[in-house]
Amino acid sequence: MTLIGRTRARGIETLTLDSPHNRNALSAALVGELATALAEGEKDGDVRAIVLTHTGNTFSAGADLKDPPDPDALVGLLRQIIELPKPVLARVTGHVRAGGLGLLATCDIGVAATGSSFAFTEVRIGVAPAVISLPLLPRTDPRALARYYLTGERFDAAEAARIGLLTATGDAVDDVLEPLLDGLRKAAPEALAETKRLLTARVLEAFDRDAADLTALSARLFASAQAREGMTAFLERRDPAWAL
Template sequence: MTLIGRTRARAVETLGLNSPGNRNALSAALVGELAAALADCAGDGGVRAVVLTHTGTTFSAGADLRDPPRPEALVDLLRQIVELPKPVVARVTGHVRAGGLGLLAACDIAVASHRATFAFTEVRIGVAPAVISLPLLPRADPRALARHCLTGERFDAAEAVRTGLLTAAGDDADAVLEPILDGLRRSSPQALAETKRLLTTRVLEAFDQDAAALTALSARLFSSAQAREGMAAFLERRDPEWAV
């Protein structure tokens, strides 16, 4: 089974995360397939923009704890989305957790239905949102991030819009998306590429300055005793030993 569905309509390529059995967790295989699909879109003159969406009730549950990607591979994927010379638009109709929020932050535009929920759950399993902070910190509200990243609380689409994680939300994600895609289709490919380059300058500066250190931090935390306990507790559906 392919892990990335692909369709095209009027120069917009839709890439769908298609691993609903594990809630579209970011496995090594899924990250690899998504990177390959994005590379195809980058080199295809018939693609004006890319929509990143999902099957099932979850956009992405974050890193696959049974088959996690290398931190370097996740950094490369997030940078690839930021650097793609075509707008990438996230379309969310379900839940987004942990590393899935990194995908949203890397996209140029992100829309969701009001049914969507969000949470930075890394702290609950003994790690930190290290790699995903690269696109996240330049784009989202610092005070809101402090609360959500430190507590792991669940929040709704309205809060995600307020904090800058989403561009817009509504009862119907496709209705929200329609005028955005219409605008992209009416825009010059050259102008889109150069405008995106301007808009992503600071995000790419964060990758240049901090990617190596955050990759090392992620690897260190995931190999720690607390992370092993946190992941075991998650998979066994119990509280970790530090919960009080």
């Protein structure tokens, strides 16, 4: 079963997360297939930019709790998007949760429909947004992250744009996206690559400095008793034991 749809129009490759049975959760299989599709798009000289979008009402629900990716594989995917010499844009028309926000944060430009919603739900299942902090901390308002990391509150697209998680929002997301794509089509490929290198330098510094520690933290927390209780409660649709 293919988990990544692929289409192309006028130099723009669109990769569609297509795993509706688990709300496009980041399973080991999806992470691997997406990494392969991105690598092929990078090598193709006819591709000017890549759009990452989704089927269904969820861009990504975060890590697949039944088939989670290896933390190193997830770090590798996030870094791959950051290092890709072609712009990667996110097109969101639904909900984004937990690890899905890390995927969104790696994209150079993020556009979402007005009705989209966002939440860092990790603390509610007994873990922390460890690996996804690699792209998030350098790019997003620190006071806002403190609030949403610690509380797990849901926030809307306008707030996501205010704190730097998104570039733009609109009722008709393609009306917002198309002018951006037209601009990229007019840009010289080598100039785009070098400009992206300038923009991602600080993010890559965070990967070089912190990836190993945050990967270890993620593995430790996911193996903890609190995480087992939190994930079990989530799958059983009940409150975890610590909820007051």
